[in-house]
Amino acid sequence: MRRVIVVGAGASGMMAAVTAARNGAAVTVVDAMDRVGKKLLLTGNGRCNLTHMDEHPEDSCFGAGRGWIQTVMRQLMPEDVRRFFLELGLLTFEKNGYVYPVSGQASSVTAVLTAEMKRLKIKVKLSEKILSLEKKKDIWEVRTASWCYEGDAVILACGSKAVPKTGSDGSGYALAKMTGHRIRPVRPALAPILCEGDFFQAVSGVRCRAAVSLYLRAKGGQKPDVPESEKGQLLHRESGELLWANYGISGILVFQLARFISAYQDPGRELFLEADLLPDLTEGELEKLLISRAEALGQERVPVLLLGLLNEKLIPVILKRAGMTRKDSSAKLMEDEKLAGRLADAIKHFPLVPRGTKSFDACQVCAGGVDTKQVSCRTLESKLQKGLYFSGEILDVDGLCGGYNLQWAWASGYTAGRSAACGSLDAVR
């Protein structure tokens, strides 16, 4: 019977352990924390968005090449993940592709995985941090401060550096390096964005619908208020709920932009953001609406005109951007025809200057990690070290919000667990 040691009892480590045991291996899972799946418990605001019903989940992932990620994803697709959990007694429901447990609790996911590990007689060793690993002859020695586990195969499922208090403190990268693996630079991928500006304290806590675009332009080049065609290169655009904070912006739509910002290091060019705060209206429609409301309101102050369109905390900021004050009358928009255009422009093209992302403590997922060029996508076995496997976020793969990161954790855990148990590349064809 092959002995498989799994380092890390997060989502991918537990999937790897269950799969290896189902394929006949004697499995030991070792985790530094005092309970399994600490990060899993935080997912989806405690509700766990456990996958996304998508025929091409690889298209929503980054890092390794599309084909590499696809080969792993094909081994356990989102419908297989739902079936896997159904067989463990976890009912799930889908809304717009997003899949959650019907219990509404991430703890249900860890509970069914824990029960399955118990049923399969998997040994779970908690509060044991792995400090080193080494292959002696054909046996892997995996060491804590006071113990040495021996196995025929090791799966490193240590996660990334995102939210280190959940156990993923980046020590997995050091373990991978000890075995000769290259680590691609690790940085926050889904995270709030820090912005320059003195008004953020005043709007902190506001939530609004918005579309936010990220552009790249020559440094010191054009200001954002130029025609679309001259703005620079559009890198990414997302829409949804925008959350204003005292340091900048947050919310799922912002998270999706963060990976582009944390990656950016070109001294000759700079990034800028533009928020459309009324994405359901065209600029022309908005301008017409502003003028017709100005006609109706006459001498009433201009903030009154905006109250039905924007959160009231945003109004002074928008007025300042348009060169107006809260004391101006609505009638001014009719007297100066350029003013309605300027106000519409401030609402539709509100500029934001990013100065980075929040750090690892506040990010959900990291980009970078173990270079996938040195890992087989068919088995997730190291190309450098026989019997060494990787799964989950430790690898240089990260996904968009919406269940794609856990889908990656399940699919990669399944692939690594199955191949580690079978022991030969041909056995898992």
Ligand SMILES: Cc1cc2nc3c(=O)[nH]c(=O)nc-3n(C[C@H](O)[C@H](O)[C@H](O)COP(=O)(O)OP(=O)(O)OC[C@H]3O[C@@H](n4cnc5c(N)ncnc54)[C@H](O)[C@@H]3O)c2cc1C
């Ligand atoms: C707040 C938050 C919300 C999220 N929500 C979602 C969501 O709804 N849907 C989604 O798809 N994704 C979500 N994610 C991302 C998702 O949780 C991760 O991508 C996923 O958990 C990664 O799984 P993993 O098994 O690779 O790593 P982890 O879950 O981080 O597990 C790694 C484990 O390895 C252990 N470990 C690390 N180093 C060692 C060592 N040296 N020795 C022993 N043990 C070690 C750690 O203690 C940890 O238990 C969220 C993330 C966060 C932070």
